[in-house]
Amino acid sequence: MSYHYPIDETYWSKEEIIDVVNFYSMVEKAYEESVNRDDLLMAYTRFKQIVPSKSEEKKLCGEFEKESGYSCYRTVKKAKELSTGDKIKMN
Numbered sequence: 488m489s490y491h492y493p494i495d496e497t498y499w500s501k502e503e504i505i506d507v508v509n510f511y512s513m514v515e516k517a518y519e520e521s522v523n524r525d526d527l528l529m530a531y532t533r534f535k536q537i538v539p540s541k542s543e544e545k546k547l548c549g550e551f552e553k554e555s556g557y558s559c560y561r562t563v564k565k566a567k568e569l570s571t572g573d574k575i576k577m578n
Contacts, residue, residue, distance in 0.1 A: 491554065493550035506533045507537055510530040514527075514551070514559050518562075524566045527562065527575060528566050531559075531566075544559075548560060558577075561577065562577055
């Protein structure tokens with residue numbers, strides 16, 4: 488990984504930064520390997536607790552996609568279409 492995760496060190500606690508990084512890393516893992524759909528959606532739910540604003544989510548996920556090439560939006564969308572217990576693998 489040769490890029491940086493978009494995080495807000497000014498307003499987020501250490502725990503919140505860890506939880507946001509966990510969400511980003513699960514999106515990465517969905518592209519590079521596969522990840523449990525339920526784990527990804529749980530990480531996304533926590534991400535949304537930290538970043539409730541849709542515009543802020545778009546900004547952060549857009550920065551993440553620009554840096555990594557991985558789309559949070561498409562990954563979460565696909566996860567929501569799958570059933571409980573499924574694995575998600577992005578192409």
